Amino acid sequence: MDRKIISVKAEILRELRNTKGYISGQEISDKLGVSRTAVWKVIQQLEAEGYDIEAVTNKGYHLISYPEILSSGELMSRMTTLWAGRRVYYHKETESTNEDAKYLAEEGMEHGSLVVADMQTGGKGRRGRTWVSPAGESISMSLLLRPDFLPDKAPMLTLLMAISVAEVITGLHRDLDVKIKWPNDVLVNSKKVCGILTEMSAEPDYIHHVIVGVGINANQTLFPEELQDMATSLRIEKGEKVDRTALIIGIMEYFEYYYGIFAEHLDVSDFVDIYDSYLINKGKEVRILDPKGEYTGVAEGINDSGALIVKLSDGTIKTVSTGEVSVRGIYGYV
Amino acid sequence: MDRKIISVKAEILRELRNTKGYISGQEISDKLGVSRTAVWKVIQQLEAEGYDIEAVTNKGYHLISYPEILSSGELMSRMTTLWAGRRVYYHKETESTNEDAKYLAEEGMEHGSLVVADMQTGGKGRRGRTWVSPAGESISMSLLLRPDFLPDKAPMLTLLMAISVAEVITGLHRDLDVKIKWPNDVLVNSKKVCGILTEMSAEPDYIHHVIVGVGINANQTLFPEELQDMATSLRIEKGEKVDRTALIIGIMEYFEYYYGIFAEHLDVSDFVDIYDSYLINKGKEVRILDPKGEYTGVAEGINDSGALIVKLSDGTIKTVSTGEVSVRGIYGYV
Numbered sequence: 001m002d003r004k005i006i007s008v009k010a011e012i013l014r015e016l017r018n019t020k021g022y023i024s025g026q027e028i029s030d031k032l033g034v035s036r037t038a039v040w041k042v043i044q045q046l047e048a049e050g051y052d053i054e055a056v057t058n059k060g061y062h063l064i065s066y067p068e069i070l071s072s073g074e075l076m077s078r079m080t081t082l083w084a085g086r087r088v089y090y091h092k093e094t095e096s097t098n099e100d101a102k103y104l105a106e107e108g109m110e111h112g113s114l115v116v117a118d119m120q121t122g123g124k125g126r127r128g129r130t131w132v133s134p135a136g137e138s139i140s141m142s143l144l145l146r147p148d149f150l151p152d153k154a155p156m157l158t159l160l161m162a163i164s165v166a167e168v169i170t171g172l173h174r175d176l177d178v179k180i181k182w183p184n185d186v187l188v189n190s191k192k193v194c195g196i197l198t199e200m201s202a203e204p205d206y207i208h209h210v211i212v213g214v215g216i217n218a219n220q221t222l223f224p225e226e227l228q229d230m231a232t233s234l235r236i237e238k239g240e241k242v243d244r245t246a247l248i249i250g251i252m253e254y255f256e257y258y259y260g261i262f263a264e265h266l267d268v269s270d271f272v273d274i275y276d277s278y279l280i281n282k283g284k285e286v287r288i289l290d291p292k293g294e295y296t297g298v299a300e301g302i303n304d305s306g307a308l309i310v311k312l313s314d315g316t317i318k319t320v321s322t323g324e325v326s327v328r329g330i331y332g333y334v
Numbered sequence: 335m336d337r338k339i340i341s342v343k344a345e346i347l348r349e350l351r352n353t354k355g356y357i358s359g360q361e362i363s364d365k366l367g368v369s370r371t372a373v374w375k376v377i378q379q380l381e382a383e384g385y386d387i388e389a390v391t392n393k394g395y396h397l398i399s400y401p402e403i404l405s406s407g408e409l410m411s412r413m414t415t416l417w418a419g420r421r422v423y424y425h426k427e428t429e430s431t432n433e434d435a436k437y438l439a440e441e442g443m444e445h446g447s448l449v450v451a452d453m454q455t456g457g458k459g460r461r462g463r464t465w466v467s468p469a470g471e472s473i474s475m476s477l478l479l480r481p482d483f484l485p486d487k488a489p490m491l492t493l494l495m496a497i498s499v500a501e502v503i504t505g506l507h508r509d510l511d512v513k514i515k516w517p518n519d520v521l522v523n524s525k526k527v528c529g530i531l532t533e534m535s536a537e538p539d540y541i542h543h544v545i546v547g548v549g550i551n552a553n554q555t556l557f558p559e560e561l562q563d564m565a566t567s568l569r570i571e572k573g574e575k576v577d578r579t580a581l582i583i584g585i586m587e588y589f590e591y592y593y594g595i596f597a598e599h600l601d602v603s604d605f606v607d608i609y610d611s612y613l614i615n616k617g618k619e620v621r622i623l624d625p626k627g628e629y630t631g632v633a634e635g636i637n638d639s640g641a642l643i644v645k646l647s648d649g650t651i652k653t654v655s656t657g658e659v660s661v662r663g664i665y666g667y668v
Contacts, residue, residue: 126537126540127537152486154538155538155539158538183538197537198537198538199535199536199537199542200485200534200535200536200537200538201533201535202533202534202536203460203461203531203533204488204492204517204532206460206461
């Protein structure tokens with residue numbers, strides 16, 4: 001699958017970024033098949049957005065620096081994926097990116113479309129809980145998927161996203177202690193930095209669409225008092241600001257890669273080892289809030305379906321499917 | 335759970351219907367706790383809609399006859415259920431009752447709310463196919479459910495609805511040969527009279543809502559030529575018009591009853607016998623369109639999960655889950 005040009009602005013930004021020295025308006029115009037006037041107009045726009053672009057007669061343009069902002073141009077110019085996040089719908093402010101993605105799904109937007117917002121006014125957590133996503137500090141994004149597998153496989157996509165997020169944070173910030181709390185919270189130093197809300201619209205044997213929503217505490221410096229014991233941000237743990245665009249792009253890359261592997265077997269057998277390596281509950285006592293009665297056991301890892309394997313004190317092995325129960329460990333409620 | 339008054343009009347109609355002789359405006363007023371003026375206004379409305387109501391001084395009102403129409407007043411006045419279809423949203427014409435029910439779901443309408451339309455302009459079948467629902471002849475309805483069980487149980491609701499429809503048609507029209515084609519088409523004389531489209535909005539471990547859409551060919555007298563071999567109406571098979579309101583009410587009664595039983599075990603073990611008694615495929619050869627390769631066998635019935643049990647010629651038993659495959663028997667494609 002070849003990359004196709006979705007946004008001229010993003011492509012021009014990509015050319016500027018990939019050029020060590022200078023690139024002329026004519027070169028860009030030839031490469032992208034757009035007029036020189038169009039190139040010039042985009043350069044003006046980019047400068048207005050805070051990109052520092054040097055223009056030298058007979059040499060061309062040179063990108064000196066770019067602003068620390070989230071924007072669709074910035075995201076799409078740096079995106080290297082084939083489908084995941086290739087088309088970005090960016091909002092400075094929106095109620096909920098999952099709701100936006102649902103709307104795009106109904107409008108027929110393609111598999112892999114990504115909604116990103118700098119701020120959500122009504123961010124959603126699981127089961128209708130709220131998720132706080134302040135301006136300029138957080139990442140709120142929702143990926144629209146149109147899988148051709150059966151609805152009962154969809155919950156595993158949540159695990160794939162959790163691993164993707166964990167891998168990218170680890171890759172970009174080697175000094176951070178990244179863990180996953182089963183099934184899908186990502187923690188740093190035992191506090192939550194990322195929540196995932198997967199929503200599906202389906203018939204019994206046919207998925208209309210799946211939306212994987214991801215909220216990341218990136219650059220917050222302060223949390224409400226009642227959350228301070230449970231939540232943190234990458235910036236707080238790292239002691240410096242992180243590049244949100246790099247995180248988003250990295251997550252799309254990992255997710256696209258993992259999705260391809262997953263689609264072959266439709267189970268998480270290829271991901272058990274990596275998931276377990278992040279699993280904060282592994283080898284620890286967990287309390288299973290089964291509707292038929294609570295019980296405790298030691299979490300041993302996940303199985304090929306993504307269920308948590310729990311060993312009871314009498315040696316019995318139980319598997320806890322995504323959502324069948326809640327798990328309470330020493331780290332509070334999932 | 336007591337029945338609560340949702341529509342004064344429906345309750346007044348119910349009183350008129352349940353009274354053999356005459357009931358005075360004062361009696362109705364006292365019974366329902368509404369003013370006599372309100373009672374009088376509703377009587378006027380009903381007469382305008384075609385209800386023939388006799389009014390005799392010092393005796394009161396007497397319902398002589400009622401029109402053969404679908405209306406929320408007619409439906410709600412005859413509805414005897416506790417929750418299924420207790421609140422009816424009736425449209426003379428709408429694009430799709432499933433879409434309407436989705437909208438109501440987002441607006442927070444309660445479990446059991448029912449959308450009914452006399453005609454759909456964009457009726458939906460499974461997987462985006464179309465469903466024809468002409469004015470004055472068909473039944474198009476969508477029941478909104480908010481189950482508290484897990485999403486993987488929801489496909490079985492389709493089977494419950496199929497049995498409900500089959501039971502009601504059989505009960506009201508004993509002379510018709512009613513069958514179910516697995517998983518959820520209802521046939522009369524081997525032709526389709528009812529299709530069911532179940533749609534769900536869910537998180538991996540939490541159902542937002544389920545919408546069970548039901549389309550019934552009730553009083554059509556003619557089908558497009560390309561459908562004549564596959565589809566029929568109750569009127570065509572019976573040779574006379576059927577009462578659509580009675581069908582809708584009956585289906586709500588059966589579904590409410592079956593839903594209560596289903597909710598106890600969350601499987602269809604209590605329904606296997608009755609389902610199999612309607613199963614047109616039972617004991618017949620079926621062709622399973624498995625993505626891994628077609629095969630044929632003899633359908634033996636369903637199991638506790640609603641899957642079709644198929645015996646291959648070498649004696650092997652296979653179970654075909656809802657949606658895993660298509661089944662082609664001697665009756666065309668499901």
